[in-house]
Amino acid sequence: xxxxxxxxxxxxxxVIVLVAILLIVIGAFALIIWQGSKPxxxxxxxxxxxxxxxxxxxxxxSHVLVSMSAGEVIFVPGDMTVFIPAGAVDRAxxxxxxxxxxxxxxxxxxxxxxxxxxxxxxxxxxxGNAITDQxxxxxxxxxxxxxNELWGKYLDGVPFQVEVYDEAKDPPVWxxxxxxxxxxxYQICGTTMHFSLFALAVKDVVVTExxxxxxxxxxxx
Amino acid sequence: xxxxxNILSSGPILAGAAFILYIQTLAPGVWGFDSAELATGVxxxxxxxxxxxxxxxxxxxxxxFLVPIKDLAYRLNLMSAFxxxxxxxxxxxxxxxxxxxxxxxxxxxxxxxxxxxxxxMAIVAEVYTLHTFFLALNLLLVLHWHKTxxxxxIYAFAFxxxxxxxxxxxxxxxxxxFLLLILSTSTTFLSNWRKWLLASFFFLLGLIPYIYLPxxxxxxxxxxxxxxxxxxDLTTLKGIFWMVSGQAYRFFAFGYPLSEVFxxxxxxxxxxxxxxxxxxxxxxxxxxxxxxxxKWKLNIGLLLxxxxxxxxxxxxxxxxxxxxxxxxxxxxxxWAGEGISYLSAGLVSIMKDYPFRLVTEKIVLVSMVLxxxxxxxxxxxxxxxxxxxxxxxxxxEVLETASPNSTIIAQxxxxxMLEYYQTVEGLRTDLKIINRSRVDVALxxxxxxxxxxxxxILRLISQNDLQMVxxxxxxxxxxxxxxxxxxxSGFEYLPQGNYYKLSLLDKIEPAP
Numbered sequence: 015x016x017x018x019x020x021x022x023x024x025x026x027x028x029v030i031v032l033v034a035i036l037l038i039v040i041g042a043f044a045l046i047i048w049q050g051s052k053p054x055x056x057x058x059x060x061x062x063x064x065x066x067x068x069x070x071x072x073x074x075x076s077h078v079l080v081s082m083s084a085g086e087v088i089f090v091p092g093d094m095t096v097f098i099p100a101g102a103v104d105r106a107x108x109x110x111x112x113x114x115x116x117x118x119x120x121x122x123x124x125x126x127x128x129x130x131x132x133x134x135x136x137x138x139x140x141x142g143n144a145i146t147d148q149x150x151x152x153x154x155x156x157x158x159x160x161x162n163e164l165w166g167k168y169l170d171g172v173p174f175q176v177e178v179y180d181e182a183k184d185p186p187v188w189x190x191x192x193x194x195x196x197x198x199x200y201q202i203c204g205t206t207m208h209f210s211l212f213a214l215a216v217k218d219v220v221v222t223e224x225x226x227x228x229x230x231x232x233x234x235x
Numbered sequence: 236x237x238x239x240x241n242i243l244s245s246g247p248i249l250a251g252a253a254f255i256l257y258i259q260t261l262a263p264g265v266w267g268f269d270s271a272e273l274a275t276g277v278x279x280x281x282x283x284x285x286x287x288x289x290x291x292x293x294x295x296x297x298x299x300f301l302v303p304i305k306d307l308a309y310r311l312n313l314m315s316a317f318x319x320x321x322x323x324x325x326x327x328x329x330x331x332x333x334x335x336x337x338x339x340x341x342x343x344x345x346x347x348x349x350x351x352x353x354x355x356m357a358i359v360a361e362v363y364t365l366h367t368f369f370l371a372l373n374l375l376l377v378l379h380w381h382k383t384x385x386x387x388x389i390y391a392f393a394f395x396x397x398x399x400x401x402x403x404x405x406x407x408x409x410x411x412x413f414l415l416l417i418l419s420t421s422t423t424f425l426s427n428w429r430k431w432l433l434a435s436f437f438f439l440l441g442l443i444p445y446i447y448l449p450x451x452x453x454x455x456x457x458x459x460x461x462x463x464x465x466x467x468d469l470t471t472l473k474g475i476f477w478m479v480s481g482q483a484y485r486f487f488a489f490g491y492p493l494s495e496v497f498x499x500x501x502x503x504x505x506x507x508x509x510x511x512x513x514x515x516x517x518x519x520x521x522x523x524x525x526x527x528x529x530k531w532k533l534n535i536g537l538l539l540x541x542x543x544x545x546x547x548x549x550x551x552x553x554x555x556x557x558x559x560x561x562x563x564x565x566x567x568x569x570w571a572g573e574g575i576s577y578l579s580a581g582l583v584s585i586m587k588d589y590p591f592r593l594v595t596e597k598i599v600l601v602s603m604v605l606x607x608x609x610x611x612x613x614x615x616x617x618x619x620x621x622x623x624x625x626x627x628x629x630x631x632e633v634l635e636t637a638s639p640n641s642t643i644i645a646q647x648x649x650x651x652m653l654e655y656y657q658t659v660e661g662l663r664t665d666l667k668i669i670n671r672s673r674v675d676v677a678l679x680x681x682x683x684x685x686x687x688x689x690x691x692i693l694r695l696i697s698q699n700d701l702q703m704v705x706x707x708x709x710x711x712x713x714x715x716x717x718x719x720x721x722x723x724s725g726f727e728y729l730p731q732g733n734y735y736k737l738s739l740l741d742k743i744e745p746a747p
């Protein structure tokens with residue numbers, strides 16, 4: 015009886031230890047996956063606000079959703095996505111999203127509006143040459159994903175618009191696009207028939223994003 | 236099976252695997268920030284930004300000569316990978332020396348090898364993997380001294396420590412830690428003055444690469460950061476001290492008000508956490524605290540090195556400070572290795588009466604090895620730079636399309652890349668490149684030395700930059716790569732692809 019009891023307690027201990035090890039290993043792996051899925055911070059290899067890029071190949075027969083997060087469909091506050099429907103373009107190429115400086119070219123925009131997110135969308139051929147004469151056959155959807163602060167403003171009724179930098183006008187202007195929102199994804203979107211410079215414009219909202227040159231830093235003390 | 240496991244868990248295999256990983260993800264060419272400047276410095280035998288990194292420039296020249304692959308920038312990227320791989324091997328040896336366990340050493344060094352900050356510095360031309368190479372080597376030498384008491388390890392350490400300072404002066408921050416580690420073995424070190432003198436001689440021998448600074452400044456190299464922007468004479472001791480002590484960036488040191496220091500500390504912990512995927516931080520805490528009484532001298536020595544690095548750089552107000560914490564991350568890898576060692580030993584102790592204890596221990600260690608591999612695969616997509624050309628595209632676009640004899644005004648990263656192409660590749664030598672960051676920092680230093688207030692200095696710098704553009708635009712076409720609202724007061728931005736041409740507005744120039 016005593017020996018049986020000892021075996022039983024030993025077996026129980028083994029099971030407990032093995033389960034504990036299994037849980038710790040699973041926990042460790044989960045932690046690594048969780049942390050590893052976050053983009054690491056890097057001042058030297060991370061692109062700054064002026065040149066963050068997302069690139070995606072655009073086939074002719076299927077739609078593509080390009081996100082600013084490494085070209086993948088990841089919904090990150092403050093990020094943006096571009097939906098290009100199948101058949102929108104008649105030449106295969108690649109679309110390049112390039113983040114530009116906040117309030118870029120604001121002097122040509124309507125006064126009282128700020129542009130915290132400005133993105134250049136360019137269409138290139140296989141050799142990297144810009145395709146400027148591309149006729150877009152179906153509307154392309156440009157969406158900006160708002161962070162909590164901006165989304166709160168939107169819900170509070172602060173006017174927002176998605177704008178395109180219309181170079182056809184003389185002088186060029188920031189022109190608003192047909193506008194709608196995806197509430198579930200905190201997205202504000204516009205549709206366009208051009209690849210150009212786009213901005214999320216917010217009326218009377220103070221932009222918190224630092225401008226590239228005035229903030230203290232290594233080369234701008 | 237045991238033999239295979241032994242081979243796989245050896246340091247050279249780990250270092251070799253890390254090297255292959257770094258090569259796979261290596262930046263394909265010239266990179267921005269300091270990389271391009273260092274490459275131009277290597278090419279011209281030049282004087283780069285303080286503290287000058289003379290050893291890096293010398294080794295870079297030799298490495299680029301010995302490894303004739305692709306262009307200079309690529310070779311220097313490769314050199315970073317090379318020293319990173321050796322660092323990984325040395326860290327492995329250090330942890331093995333401390334714990335006596337190969338798998339614990341493999342896992343600790345493995346986590347360090349795939350940690351994002353170290354990996355990032357292993358794939359671009361930078362001084363940091365040479366810096367960590369020396370730190371790991373010095374730790375290993377001190378541990379050998381600790382173990383054997385042989386003076387030759389102290390002499391080797393003294394020489395290596397001197398050399399490390401000739402690469403990066405901030406190695407001096409590790410001196411208290413090393414001193415404690417040396418003295419905790421034997422205090423006869425101080426009383427034996429002959430050996431002490433000999434060690435000092437070796438230390439001074441290690442500093443010899445600093446002769447590079449006066450010698451090269453006398454040769455008027457094409458790139459001379461210090462003479463051109465600060466007017467400092469590096470042929471004098473005063474000038475050399477100014478350079479190696481980083482006086483030009485003195486205002487960055489302890490540059491945060493107390494209210495911001497806490498946030499910077501929290502930010503560092505966040506970087507450390509992400510760097511080791513959280514799990515390595517927990518292992519490090521276990522390694523640091525467990526059996527404290529048995530190894531407190533070693534831990535205090537390591538802690539002094541860790542704190543020397545972190546306290547200084549947490550308070551250092553620069554943009555790229557995250558890369559400067561690598562020595563602290565390296566020390567943490569040792570504690571993480573210790574943590575793994577204690578956990579596996581604890582497990583064996585709990586299971587000591589059971590037949591499967593060794594198998595269980597191996598399962599845990601193999602799981603940790605898999606954890607390192609998982610970490611590498613998770614980071615791969617963020618850190619693979621093999622197809623990342625950064626600002627190369629913009630720089631080449633500017634060089635291809637800018638009008639003849641025009642002026643390009645750019646911030647640091649773009650400017651040093653343009654300088655690289657001009658100096659190393661000989662492209663568009665007709666263009667005048669103005670590195671606005673260099674000009675501005677030099678001005679900040681000048682006014683700061685004269686006691687001006689920061690807000691006044693910034694105003695003066697803005698004024699200077701505007702006047703600089705007015706002066707240039709009278710004679711040459713002026714382009715800027717980075718948009719800056721400052722110039723809107725007098726100029727119009729005309730987009731030229733990915734950069735801008737400045738056009739003078741019809742306004743009156745500000746008074747000088």
